[in-house]
Amino acid sequence: MTLSTERIQELQEIAKQVRVDIVSMVHAAKCGHPGGPMGMADFMTVLFMEHLNLNAENLNDPGRDRFVLGNGHTCAGYYALLAAKGLIPHEELLTFRKLGSRLQGHPHRTPEMGIDFSTGSLGTGLSAAAGMALGARLNGTAAHVYCTSSDGDSQEGQIWEAATSAAHFELANLTVIVDFNNIQIDGKMRDVMNVRDLRAKYEAFGWNALDVDGHDLGALDQALSETRNTSMPTAIIAHTTIGKGVGYMEDTSSWHGVAPDDEQLAVALAELGAAG
DSSP, X not given: OOOOHHHHHHHHHHHHHXXXXXXXXXXXXXXXXXXXXHHHHHHHHHIIIIIOXXXXXSTTOTTSOEEEESSGGGHXXXXXXXXXXXXXXXXXXXXXXXXXXXXXSSOOOBGGGTBOOOOOSTTHHHHHHHHXXXXXXXXXXXXXXXXXEETTGGGSHHHHHHHHHHHHTTOTTEEEEEEEOSEETXXXXXXXXXXXXXXXXXXXXXXXXXXXXXXXXXXXHHHHHHGGGOSSOEEEEEEOOTTTTOTTTTTOGGGSSOOOOHHHHHHHHHHTTOOO
């Protein structure tokens, strides 16, 4: 079913709040990775609010969906959406990366928060997600497993080992969303190590694959809906802009892992319509 105009507007507001939370969390911690999750906020919002069967009532249900944040350093946005779904208190977000906090700089498996897997080492997320998807099939559950990855993450050989296995076992209950922003910590992805056409690569490995504007909420919803009606795993290549929503962060590799100072935070909040 196509999202209504009203629902798209509601999701846009949620994604904006996610971006506000990201810059606020990273600023409060004085460290972290704001750029990546800002770019991912739109597709993560559509996934979490419209498709991912995860809520406070079904945490212990073996048939609920699973999620793996393959690019674990982008967890500020992940935590913001867990708060949006009522899985953690919103006020806990400002403990991000602080001593004793549950909200570490990379996700740590915490079942009571709905965090299904610890990530950080790039390349491992898709392997874990493929294992979960195969396990769900063997256990006879309807769980769908969603995983995020990135263009930089796709430079890891383990990604393609997992892609081979997922196609071999015909894991139709597995979807990876690749954040394709052409940015990684050392600069432009195409200059560092060009992964080229990821849609064509996943198709060559036997996956269903499609390209989508990673900021078009309606198109993202349609792409995610299609993953439920396939016989093979699906890769959604989401073309995004790092730092989306804050002008000085957009398409700039230096914002991969730098916290905004007080002045930069004020500018960011003003641009996001949340000044003060």
